[in-house]
Amino acid sequence: MTICIYSEPLTVFTSGTPMRGLFGELIKQRSNDYFKLIFRNPYSENLNDYFKSLSELPNCEIVFEKYSRKFSNMLALAGYSNYNKVNYDGDVFISAGTPDIMGTDKKKQIVMVADLSSIRTPKNSSLKWHGNLIFRNSLKLAVEFALKIVCISNFTRNDLINIYPESVEKTAVVYNGIDNSWFDDIYEDFETLKSKFSIKDKYWIWWGAVTNRKNLWNLLKAYQSLINEGYKLPRILIIGNFAPNQIFVKDFIENELIDYVKHITFQNVYTLKTLVKNSGGLLFPSYYEGFGLPVIEAFSQGKPVMHSEDSSLPEIAGGLGINCDPYNIESIKYALLKMVELKDDENEILRRKQWASRFTYRNASLEFSKIIDEVMANDI
Structure with a gap:
Protein backbone atom coordinates (compact mmCIF):
# COMPACT_ATOMS: atom_id res chain seq x y z
CA MET A 1 0.00 0.00 0.00
CA ILE A 178 5.41 14.42 23.47
CA ASP A 179 9.04 13.96 22.50
CA ASN A 180 10.61 10.73 23.75
CA SER A 181 13.32 12.80 25.41
CA TRP A 182 10.86 13.78 28.14
CA PHE A 183 10.74 10.17 29.31
CA ASP A 184 14.46 9.37 29.56
CA ASP A 185 16.83 10.06 32.47
CA ILE A 186 19.13 12.47 30.66
CA TYR A 187 19.46 15.98 32.08
CA GLU A 188 21.90 18.82 31.83
CA ASP A 189 23.77 20.09 34.86
CA PHE A 190 21.36 22.41 36.64
CA GLU A 191 24.09 24.36 38.43
CA THR A 192 25.60 25.24 35.07
CA LEU A 193 22.21 26.36 33.77
CA LYS A 194 21.58 28.44 36.89
CA SER A 195 24.81 30.30 36.26
CA LYS A 196 24.17 30.65 32.52
CA PHE A 197 20.68 32.10 32.98
CA SER A 198 21.28 33.90 36.31
CA ILE A 199 18.72 31.81 38.19
CA LYS A 200 19.08 32.39 41.91
CA ASP A 201 15.74 31.57 43.51
CA LYS A 202 12.79 29.22 43.22
CA TYR A 203 10.76 29.77 40.09
CA TRP A 204 7.64 28.83 38.19
CA ILE A 205 7.97 28.26 34.47
CA TRP A 206 6.19 28.89 31.18
CA TRP A 207 7.37 27.96 27.67
CA GLY A 208 6.17 28.23 24.09
CA ALA A 209 5.49 30.89 21.47
CA VAL A 210 4.15 34.01 23.18
CA THR A 211 0.94 34.80 21.31
CA ASN A 212 -2.26 36.50 22.41
CA ARG A 213 -4.08 33.27 23.19
CA LYS A 214 -1.40 32.22 25.68
CA ASN A 215 -2.71 34.94 28.00
CA LEU A 216 0.59 35.97 29.55
CA TRP A 217 -0.77 39.48 30.04
CA ASN A 218 -3.46 38.44 32.52
CA LEU A 219 -1.06 36.02 34.21
CA LEU A 220 1.53 38.74 34.77
CA LYS A 221 -1.06 41.28 35.91
CA ALA A 222 -2.36 38.78 38.48
CA TYR A 223 1.19 37.98 39.56
CA GLN A 224 2.06 41.69 39.94
CA SER A 225 -1.08 42.25 41.99
CA LEU A 226 -0.07 39.56 44.47
CA ILE A 227 3.46 40.93 44.70
CA ASN A 228 2.07 44.39 45.42
CA GLU A 229 -0.14 42.88 48.13
CA GLY A 230 2.98 41.58 49.87
CA TYR A 231 2.88 37.90 48.92
CA LYS A 232 6.19 36.09 48.60
CA LEU A 233 6.02 34.21 45.30
CA PRO A 234 8.51 32.22 43.25
CA ARG A 235 9.89 34.13 40.31
CA ILE A 236 8.64 33.31 36.79
CA LEU A 237 10.89 31.99 34.02
CA ILE A 238 9.47 32.50 30.51
CA ILE A 239 11.07 30.50 27.70
CA GLY A 240 10.21 31.32 24.10
CA ASN A 241 9.86 34.12 21.61
CA PHE A 242 7.33 36.96 21.58
CA ALA A 243 5.03 37.49 18.60
CA PRO A 244 5.17 41.06 17.23
CA ASN A 245 1.78 41.92 18.76
CA GLN A 246 3.01 40.75 22.18
CA ILE A 247 6.04 43.02 22.49
CA PHE A 248 4.02 45.14 24.92
CA VAL A 249 4.08 42.14 27.30
CA LYS A 250 7.87 41.95 27.01
CA ASP A 251 8.10 45.71 27.68
CA PHE A 252 5.85 45.30 30.73
CA ILE A 253 8.22 42.65 32.11
CA GLU A 254 11.26 44.83 31.55
CA ASN A 255 9.64 47.95 33.01
CA GLU A 256 7.46 46.59 35.81
CA LEU A 257 8.63 43.07 36.75
CA ILE A 258 12.33 42.99 35.92
CA ASP A 259 13.19 41.72 39.42
CA TYR A 260 10.58 38.95 39.33
CA VAL A 261 10.23 37.65 35.77
CA LYS A 262 13.03 36.45 33.52
CA HIS A 263 12.74 35.80 29.80
CA ILE A 264 15.04 33.58 27.73
CA THR A 265 14.67 32.37 24.15
CA PHE A 266 13.75 28.86 22.99
CA GLN A 267 16.06 26.13 24.30
CA ASN A 268 16.87 22.59 23.22
CA VAL A 269 14.73 19.86 24.74
CA TYR A 270 17.24 18.74 27.38
CA THR A 271 17.89 22.28 28.60
CA LEU A 272 14.13 22.84 28.78
CA LYS A 273 13.51 19.53 30.51
CA THR A 274 16.16 20.29 33.13
CA LEU A 275 14.66 23.71 33.80
CA VAL A 276 11.18 22.20 34.09
CA LYS A 277 12.36 19.45 36.44
CA ASN A 278 13.88 22.02 38.80
CA SER A 279 10.94 24.44 38.66
CA GLY A 280 8.02 24.84 41.04
CA GLY A 281 5.59 23.98 38.24
CA LEU A 282 4.01 25.24 35.04
CA LEU A 283 1.74 28.29 34.74
CA PHE A 284 -0.48 27.84 31.66
CA PRO A 285 -3.68 29.96 31.74
CA SER A 286 -4.27 30.02 27.96
CA TYR A 287 -7.49 31.35 26.50
CA TYR A 288 -7.59 28.57 23.92
CA GLU A 289 -5.68 25.35 23.28
CA GLY A 290 -6.42 22.44 20.97
CA PHE A 291 -4.17 20.28 23.15
CA GLY A 292 -1.54 22.02 25.29
CA LEU A 293 1.74 20.08 25.06
CA PRO A 294 3.46 21.86 28.00
CA VAL A 295 0.87 20.39 30.39
CA ILE A 296 1.93 16.82 29.56
CA GLU A 297 5.61 17.77 29.39
CA ALA A 298 5.42 19.24 32.90
CA PHE A 299 3.55 16.17 34.18
CA SER A 300 6.26 13.93 32.71
CA GLN A 301 8.61 15.56 35.24
CA GLY A 302 6.07 15.17 38.04
CA LYS A 303 5.48 18.92 38.22
CA PRO A 304 2.21 20.65 39.19
CA VAL A 305 0.36 22.67 36.57
CA MET A 306 -1.90 25.69 36.87
CA HIS A 307 -4.05 25.89 33.75
CA SER A 308 -7.19 27.58 32.48
CA GLU A 309 -10.57 25.91 32.75
CA ASP A 310 -11.27 26.63 29.06
CA SER A 311 -10.92 24.66 25.81
CA SER A 312 -9.00 21.35 25.91
CA LEU A 313 -6.89 21.99 29.00
CA PRO A 314 -9.09 20.32 31.67
CA GLU A 315 -9.31 17.26 29.40
CA ILE A 316 -5.57 17.09 28.77
CA ALA A 317 -4.72 17.68 32.43
CA GLY A 318 -6.99 14.81 33.46
CA GLY A 319 -8.09 16.47 36.69
CA LEU A 320 -4.53 16.69 37.99
CA GLY A 321 -4.03 20.44 37.61
CA ILE A 322 -5.21 23.64 39.27
CA ASN A 323 -7.94 25.41 37.29
CA CYS A 324 -8.49 29.12 36.77
CA ASP A 325 -10.72 31.37 34.71
CA PRO A 326 -8.25 32.90 32.21
CA TYR A 327 -10.38 36.02 31.78
CA ASN A 328 -10.59 36.77 35.51
CA ILE A 329 -7.57 38.26 37.28
CA GLU A 330 -8.89 37.32 40.71
CA SER A 331 -9.33 33.70 39.62
CA ILE A 332 -5.74 33.58 38.35
CA LYS A 333 -4.51 35.11 41.61
CA TYR A 334 -6.38 32.44 43.59
CA ALA A 335 -4.85 29.69 41.45
CA LEU A 336 -1.35 31.12 41.94
CA LEU A 337 -1.84 31.08 45.71
CA LYS A 338 -2.99 27.46 45.49
CA MET A 339 0.26 26.71 43.67
CA VAL A 340 2.17 28.34 46.54
CA GLU A 341 0.28 26.30 49.14
CA LEU A 342 0.60 23.02 47.25
CA LYS A 343 2.36 20.33 49.26
CA ASP A 344 3.47 17.67 46.81
CA ASP A 345 3.86 14.10 47.90
CA GLU A 346 5.26 11.10 46.04
CA ASN A 347 1.80 9.81 45.14
CA GLU A 348 0.84 13.03 43.38
CA ILE A 349 4.14 13.15 41.53
CA LEU A 350 3.70 9.54 40.45
CA ARG A 351 0.12 10.15 39.28
CA ARG A 352 1.29 13.00 37.04
CA LYS A 353 4.09 10.91 35.55
CA GLN A 354 1.78 7.98 34.93
CA TRP A 355 -0.76 10.22 33.20
CA ALA A 356 1.95 11.73 31.00
CA SER A 357 3.23 8.27 30.02
CA ARG A 358 0.06 7.74 27.97
CA PHE A 359 0.95 10.54 25.58
Whole structure:
Protein backbone atom coordinates (compact mmCIF):
# COMPACT_ATOMS: atom_id res chain seq x y z
CA MET A 1 0.00 0.00 0.00
CA THR A 2 1.19 3.50 -0.86
CA ILE A 3 0.43 6.25 1.63
CA CYS A 4 0.85 9.85 0.49
CA ILE A 5 1.36 12.41 3.27
CA TYR A 6 0.99 16.12 2.59
CA SER A 7 3.97 17.19 4.70
CA GLU A 8 4.03 20.99 4.61
CA PRO A 9 2.43 21.08 8.10
CA LEU A 10 5.39 19.06 9.43
CA THR A 11 7.70 22.00 8.72
CA VAL A 12 6.02 24.34 11.23
CA PHE A 13 8.41 24.91 14.14
CA THR A 14 6.09 24.50 17.13
CA SER A 15 2.76 22.97 16.11
CA GLY A 16 4.53 20.61 13.71
CA THR A 17 6.55 18.97 16.51
CA PRO A 18 3.98 16.36 17.67
CA MET A 19 3.08 15.63 14.04
CA ARG A 20 6.73 14.98 13.17
CA GLY A 21 6.92 12.57 16.07
CA LEU A 22 3.69 10.78 15.13
CA PHE A 23 4.46 10.33 11.44
CA GLY A 24 8.10 9.46 12.00
CA GLU A 25 6.97 6.63 14.24
CA LEU A 26 4.16 5.63 11.85
CA ILE A 27 6.53 5.21 8.90
CA LYS A 28 8.79 2.97 10.98
CA GLN A 29 5.89 0.90 12.34
CA ARG A 30 4.25 0.31 8.98
CA SER A 31 7.36 -1.03 7.28
CA ASN A 32 5.33 -3.00 4.73
CA ASP A 33 3.72 0.18 3.37
CA TYR A 34 5.39 2.74 1.14
CA PHE A 35 5.23 6.42 2.11
CA LYS A 36 5.54 9.50 -0.09
CA LEU A 37 6.13 12.75 1.82
CA ILE A 38 4.78 15.50 -0.44
CA PHE A 39 6.03 19.08 -0.17
CA ARG A 40 5.35 22.27 -2.05
CA ASN A 41 8.21 24.31 -0.61
CA PRO A 42 11.74 23.35 0.52
CA TYR A 43 11.88 22.81 4.27
CA SER A 44 14.23 24.73 6.53
CA GLU A 45 17.74 23.50 7.23
CA ASN A 46 17.01 22.86 10.92
CA LEU A 47 14.72 20.00 9.84
CA ASN A 48 17.24 18.42 7.47
CA ASP A 49 18.23 15.70 9.94
CA TYR A 50 14.62 14.70 10.59
CA PHE A 51 13.59 14.39 6.96
CA LYS A 52 16.91 12.85 5.94
CA SER A 53 16.42 10.12 8.55
CA LEU A 54 13.00 9.33 7.06
CA SER A 55 14.15 9.44 3.43
CA GLU A 56 16.88 6.91 4.26
CA LEU A 57 14.26 4.37 5.32
CA PRO A 58 13.55 1.81 2.56
CA ASN A 59 9.80 2.55 2.62
CA CYS A 60 9.88 6.36 2.39
CA GLU A 61 10.66 9.00 -0.24
CA ILE A 62 10.39 12.79 -0.38
CA VAL A 63 8.77 14.43 -3.41
CA PHE A 64 8.01 18.03 -4.34
CA GLU A 65 4.94 19.35 -6.12
CA LYS A 66 5.33 21.69 -9.07
CA TYR A 67 3.34 24.58 -7.60
CA SER A 68 4.34 26.38 -4.40
CA ARG A 69 2.34 26.62 -1.19
CA LYS A 70 1.85 30.32 -1.90
CA PHE A 71 0.10 29.44 -5.16
CA SER A 72 -2.11 26.80 -3.52
CA ASN A 73 -2.97 29.31 -0.77
CA MET A 74 -4.11 31.81 -3.37
CA LEU A 75 -6.42 29.16 -4.85
CA ALA A 76 -7.70 28.25 -1.37
CA LEU A 77 -8.33 31.91 -0.59
CA ALA A 78 -10.47 32.13 -3.73
CA GLY A 79 -12.43 29.06 -2.62
CA TYR A 80 -11.16 26.77 -5.40
CA SER A 81 -11.96 23.18 -4.40
CA ASN A 82 -8.83 21.65 -5.92
CA TYR A 83 -6.48 24.25 -4.45
CA ASN A 84 -4.14 21.57 -3.07
CA LYS A 85 -4.45 18.86 -5.73
CA VAL A 86 -1.36 16.66 -5.93
CA ASN A 87 -0.19 14.70 -8.93
CA TYR A 88 0.90 11.52 -7.17
CA ASP A 89 -0.91 8.23 -6.99
CA GLY A 90 -1.55 6.42 -3.73
CA ASP A 91 -4.00 4.28 -1.79
CA VAL A 92 -4.46 6.68 1.14
CA PHE A 93 -3.84 10.43 1.30
CA ILE A 94 -3.14 12.11 4.64
CA SER A 95 -2.75 15.78 5.52
CA ALA A 96 -0.41 15.77 8.51
CA GLY A 97 -1.77 18.37 10.89
CA THR A 98 -4.15 20.47 8.80
CA PRO A 99 -7.53 19.91 7.10
CA ASP A 100 -6.06 20.17 3.58
CA ILE A 101 -7.51 17.78 1.05
CA MET A 102 -5.30 16.76 -1.87
CA GLY A 103 -7.83 16.94 -4.65
CA THR A 104 -11.52 16.10 -4.85
CA ASP A 105 -10.71 13.05 -6.99
CA LYS A 106 -8.67 11.40 -4.22
CA LYS A 107 -11.20 9.12 -2.57
CA LYS A 108 -9.49 7.87 0.58
CA GLN A 109 -8.35 10.92 2.48
CA ILE A 110 -7.57 11.52 6.16
CA VAL A 111 -7.14 15.07 7.41
CA MET A 112 -6.18 16.42 10.82
CA VAL A 113 -7.57 19.32 12.84
CA ALA A 114 -5.69 20.71 15.84
CA ASP A 115 -8.15 23.41 16.86
CA LEU A 116 -10.78 25.78 15.51
CA SER A 117 -9.38 29.01 16.92
CA SER A 118 -9.47 30.51 13.41
CA ILE A 119 -13.25 30.21 13.52
CA ARG A 120 -14.07 30.43 17.22
CA THR A 121 -11.66 33.14 18.36
CA PRO A 122 -9.95 34.72 15.33
CA LYS A 123 -8.30 37.39 17.49
CA ASN A 124 -6.53 34.63 19.41
CA SER A 125 -5.49 32.74 16.29
CA SER A 126 -1.86 32.77 15.21
CA LEU A 127 -3.06 33.18 11.61
CA LYS A 128 -3.72 36.48 9.87
CA TRP A 129 -7.06 37.29 8.21
CA HIS A 130 -6.23 35.48 4.98
CA GLY A 131 -4.93 32.47 6.91
CA ASN A 132 -8.19 32.30 8.86
CA LEU A 133 -10.19 32.41 5.61
CA ILE A 134 -8.03 29.71 4.02
CA PHE A 135 -8.61 27.52 7.08
CA ARG A 136 -12.37 28.01 6.87
CA ASN A 137 -12.41 27.11 3.18
CA SER A 138 -10.16 24.06 3.60
CA LEU A 139 -12.10 22.79 6.62
CA LYS A 140 -15.40 23.01 4.73
CA LEU A 141 -13.90 20.95 1.89
CA ALA A 142 -12.42 18.47 4.35
CA VAL A 143 -15.84 17.88 5.91
CA GLU A 144 -17.24 17.22 2.44
CA PHE A 145 -14.49 15.07 0.90
CA ALA A 146 -12.37 13.45 3.62
CA LEU A 147 -13.30 9.97 4.82
CA LYS A 148 -11.84 10.65 8.26
CA ILE A 149 -11.11 13.81 10.26
CA VAL A 150 -8.67 13.23 13.09
CA CYS A 151 -8.77 15.72 15.98
CA ILE A 152 -6.10 16.03 18.69
CA SER A 153 -8.60 16.25 21.56
CA ASN A 154 -12.24 15.53 22.31
CA PHE A 155 -12.64 19.26 22.81
CA THR A 156 -11.63 19.90 19.19
CA ARG A 157 -13.79 17.03 17.95
CA ASN A 158 -16.86 18.34 19.77
CA ASP A 159 -16.13 21.86 18.54
CA LEU A 160 -15.98 20.59 14.97
CA ILE A 161 -19.20 18.62 15.29
CA ASN A 162 -20.92 21.67 16.75
CA ILE A 163 -20.10 23.65 13.60
CA TYR A 164 -20.49 20.75 11.16
CA PRO A 165 -22.95 18.22 12.64
CA GLU A 166 -22.65 16.14 9.47
CA SER A 167 -19.03 15.35 10.38
CA VAL A 168 -19.92 13.32 13.48
CA GLU A 169 -19.54 9.88 11.86
CA LYS A 170 -16.20 10.66 10.26
CA THR A 171 -14.42 12.25 13.24
CA ALA A 172 -11.92 10.54 15.53
CA VAL A 173 -9.49 11.57 18.26
CA VAL A 174 -5.77 10.83 18.35
CA TYR A 175 -4.04 12.62 21.20
CA ASN A 176 -0.67 14.26 20.64
CA GLY A 177 2.44 12.61 21.97
CA ILE A 178 5.41 14.42 23.47
CA ASP A 179 9.04 13.96 22.50
CA ASN A 180 10.61 10.73 23.75
CA SER A 181 13.32 12.80 25.41
CA TRP A 182 10.86 13.78 28.14
CA PHE A 183 10.74 10.17 29.31
CA ASP A 184 14.46 9.37 29.56
CA ASP A 185 16.83 10.06 32.47
CA ILE A 186 19.13 12.47 30.66
CA TYR A 187 19.46 15.98 32.08
CA GLU A 188 21.90 18.82 31.83
CA ASP A 189 23.77 20.09 34.86
CA PHE A 190 21.36 22.41 36.64
CA GLU A 191 24.09 24.36 38.43
CA THR A 192 25.60 25.24 35.07
CA LEU A 193 22.21 26.36 33.77
CA LYS A 194 21.58 28.44 36.89
CA SER A 195 24.81 30.30 36.26
CA LYS A 196 24.17 30.65 32.52
CA PHE A 197 20.68 32.10 32.98
CA SER A 198 21.28 33.90 36.31
CA ILE A 199 18.72 31.81 38.19
CA LYS A 200 19.08 32.39 41.91
CA ASP A 201 15.74 31.57 43.51
CA LYS A 202 12.79 29.22 43.22
CA TYR A 203 10.76 29.77 40.09
CA TRP A 204 7.64 28.83 38.19
CA ILE A 205 7.97 28.26 34.47
CA TRP A 206 6.19 28.89 31.18
CA TRP A 207 7.37 27.96 27.67
CA GLY A 208 6.17 28.23 24.09
CA ALA A 209 5.49 30.89 21.47
CA VAL A 210 4.15 34.01 23.18
CA THR A 211 0.94 34.80 21.31
CA ASN A 212 -2.26 36.50 22.41
CA ARG A 213 -4.08 33.27 23.19
CA LYS A 214 -1.40 32.22 25.68
CA ASN A 215 -2.71 34.94 28.00
CA LEU A 216 0.59 35.97 29.55
CA TRP A 217 -0.77 39.48 30.04
CA ASN A 218 -3.46 38.44 32.52
CA LEU A 219 -1.06 36.02 34.21
CA LEU A 220 1.53 38.74 34.77
CA LYS A 221 -1.06 41.28 35.91
CA ALA A 222 -2.36 38.78 38.48
CA TYR A 223 1.19 37.98 39.56
CA GLN A 224 2.06 41.69 39.94
CA SER A 225 -1.08 42.25 41.99
CA LEU A 226 -0.07 39.56 44.47
CA ILE A 227 3.46 40.93 44.70
CA ASN A 228 2.07 44.39 45.42
CA GLU A 229 -0.14 42.88 48.13
CA GLY A 230 2.98 41.58 49.87
CA TYR A 231 2.88 37.90 48.92
CA LYS A 232 6.19 36.09 48.60
CA LEU A 233 6.02 34.21 45.30
CA PRO A 234 8.51 32.22 43.25
CA ARG A 235 9.89 34.13 40.31
CA ILE A 236 8.64 33.31 36.79
CA LEU A 237 10.89 31.99 34.02
CA ILE A 238 9.47 32.50 30.51
CA ILE A 239 11.07 30.50 27.70
CA GLY A 240 10.21 31.32 24.10
CA ASN A 241 9.86 34.12 21.61
CA PHE A 242 7.33 36.96 21.58
CA ALA A 243 5.03 37.49 18.60
CA PRO A 244 5.17 41.06 17.23
CA ASN A 245 1.78 41.92 18.76
CA GLN A 246 3.01 40.75 22.18
CA ILE A 247 6.04 43.02 22.49
CA PHE A 248 4.02 45.14 24.92
CA VAL A 249 4.08 42.14 27.30
CA LYS A 250 7.87 41.95 27.01
CA ASP A 251 8.10 45.71 27.68
CA PHE A 252 5.85 45.30 30.73
CA ILE A 253 8.22 42.65 32.11
CA GLU A 254 11.26 44.83 31.55
CA ASN A 255 9.64 47.95 33.01
CA GLU A 256 7.46 46.59 35.81
CA LEU A 257 8.63 43.07 36.75
CA ILE A 258 12.33 42.99 35.92
CA ASP A 259 13.19 41.72 39.42
CA TYR A 260 10.58 38.95 39.33
CA VAL A 261 10.23 37.65 35.77
CA LYS A 262 13.03 36.45 33.52
CA HIS A 263 12.74 35.80 29.80
CA ILE A 264 15.04 33.58 27.73
CA THR A 265 14.67 32.37 24.15
CA PHE A 266 13.75 28.86 22.99
CA GLN A 267 16.06 26.13 24.30
CA ASN A 268 16.87 22.59 23.22
CA VAL A 269 14.73 19.86 24.74
CA TYR A 270 17.24 18.74 27.38
CA THR A 271 17.89 22.28 28.60
CA LEU A 272 14.13 22.84 28.78
CA LYS A 273 13.51 19.53 30.51
CA THR A 274 16.16 20.29 33.13
CA LEU A 275 14.66 23.71 33.80
CA VAL A 276 11.18 22.20 34.09
CA LYS A 277 12.36 19.45 36.44
CA ASN A 278 13.88 22.02 38.80
CA SER A 279 10.94 24.44 38.66
CA GLY A 280 8.02 24.84 41.04
CA GLY A 281 5.59 23.98 38.24
CA LEU A 282 4.01 25.24 35.04
CA LEU A 283 1.74 28.29 34.74
CA PHE A 284 -0.48 27.84 31.66
CA PRO A 285 -3.68 29.96 31.74
CA SER A 286 -4.27 30.02 27.96
CA TYR A 287 -7.49 31.35 26.50
CA TYR A 288 -7.59 28.57 23.92
CA GLU A 289 -5.68 25.35 23.28
CA GLY A 290 -6.42 22.44 20.97
CA PHE A 291 -4.17 20.28 23.15
CA GLY A 292 -1.54 22.02 25.29
CA LEU A 293 1.74 20.08 25.06
CA PRO A 294 3.46 21.86 28.00
CA VAL A 295 0.87 20.39 30.39
CA ILE A 296 1.93 16.82 29.56
CA GLU A 297 5.61 17.77 29.39
CA ALA A 298 5.42 19.24 32.90
CA PHE A 299 3.55 16.17 34.18
CA SER A 300 6.26 13.93 32.71
CA GLN A 301 8.61 15.56 35.24
CA GLY A 302 6.07 15.17 38.04
CA LYS A 303 5.48 18.92 38.22
CA PRO A 304 2.21 20.65 39.19
CA VAL A 305 0.36 22.67 36.57
CA MET A 306 -1.90 25.69 36.87
CA HIS A 307 -4.05 25.89 33.75
CA SER A 308 -7.19 27.58 32.48
CA GLU A 309 -10.57 25.91 32.75
CA ASP A 310 -11.27 26.63 29.06
CA SER A 311 -10.92 24.66 25.81
CA SER A 312 -9.00 21.35 25.91
CA LEU A 313 -6.89 21.99 29.00
CA PRO A 314 -9.09 20.32 31.67
CA GLU A 315 -9.31 17.26 29.40
CA ILE A 316 -5.57 17.09 28.77
CA ALA A 317 -4.72 17.68 32.43
CA GLY A 318 -6.99 14.81 33.46
CA GLY A 319 -8.09 16.47 36.69
CA LEU A 320 -4.53 16.69 37.99
CA GLY A 321 -4.03 20.44 37.61
CA ILE A 322 -5.21 23.64 39.27
CA ASN A 323 -7.94 25.41 37.29
CA CYS A 324 -8.49 29.12 36.77
CA ASP A 325 -10.72 31.37 34.71
CA PRO A 326 -8.25 32.90 32.21
CA TYR A 327 -10.38 36.02 31.78
CA ASN A 328 -10.59 36.77 35.51
CA ILE A 329 -7.57 38.26 37.28
CA GLU A 330 -8.89 37.32 40.71
CA SER A 331 -9.33 33.70 39.62
CA ILE A 332 -5.74 33.58 38.35
CA LYS A 333 -4.51 35.11 41.61
CA TYR A 334 -6.38 32.44 43.59
CA ALA A 335 -4.85 29.69 41.45
CA LEU A 336 -1.35 31.12 41.94
CA LEU A 337 -1.84 31.08 45.71
CA LYS A 338 -2.99 27.46 45.49
CA MET A 339 0.26 26.71 43.67
CA VAL A 340 2.17 28.34 46.54
CA GLU A 341 0.28 26.30 49.14
CA LEU A 342 0.60 23.02 47.25
CA LYS A 343 2.36 20.33 49.26
CA ASP A 344 3.47 17.67 46.81
CA ASP A 345 3.86 14.10 47.90
CA GLU A 346 5.26 11.10 46.04
CA ASN A 347 1.80 9.81 45.14
CA GLU A 348 0.84 13.03 43.38
CA ILE A 349 4.14 13.15 41.53
CA LEU A 350 3.70 9.54 40.45
CA ARG A 351 0.12 10.15 39.28
CA ARG A 352 1.29 13.00 37.04
CA LYS A 353 4.09 10.91 35.55
CA GLN A 354 1.78 7.98 34.93
CA TRP A 355 -0.76 10.22 33.20
CA ALA A 356 1.95 11.73 31.00
CA SER A 357 3.23 8.27 30.02
CA ARG A 358 0.06 7.74 27.97
CA PHE A 359 0.95 10.54 25.58
CA THR A 360 3.76 9.10 23.49
CA TYR A 361 4.53 9.20 19.78
CA ARG A 362 4.19 5.43 19.70
CA ASN A 363 0.70 5.46 21.18
CA ALA A 364 -0.36 8.24 18.82
CA SER A 365 0.97 6.37 15.79
CA LEU A 366 -0.71 3.12 16.83
CA GLU A 367 -4.07 4.89 17.07
CA PHE A 368 -3.51 6.62 13.74
CA SER A 369 -2.53 3.32 12.13
CA LYS A 370 -5.93 1.87 13.11
CA ILE A 371 -7.62 4.76 11.31
CA ILE A 372 -5.61 4.09 8.14
CA ASP A 373 -6.73 0.45 8.23
CA GLU A 374 -10.33 1.55 8.77
CA VAL A 375 -10.18 3.90 5.79
CA MET A 376 -8.61 1.19 3.61
CA ALA A 377 -11.42 -1.18 4.53
CA ASN A 378 -13.98 1.37 3.32
CA ASP A 379 -15.17 0.16 -0.10
CA ILE A 380 -15.50 3.21 -2.35
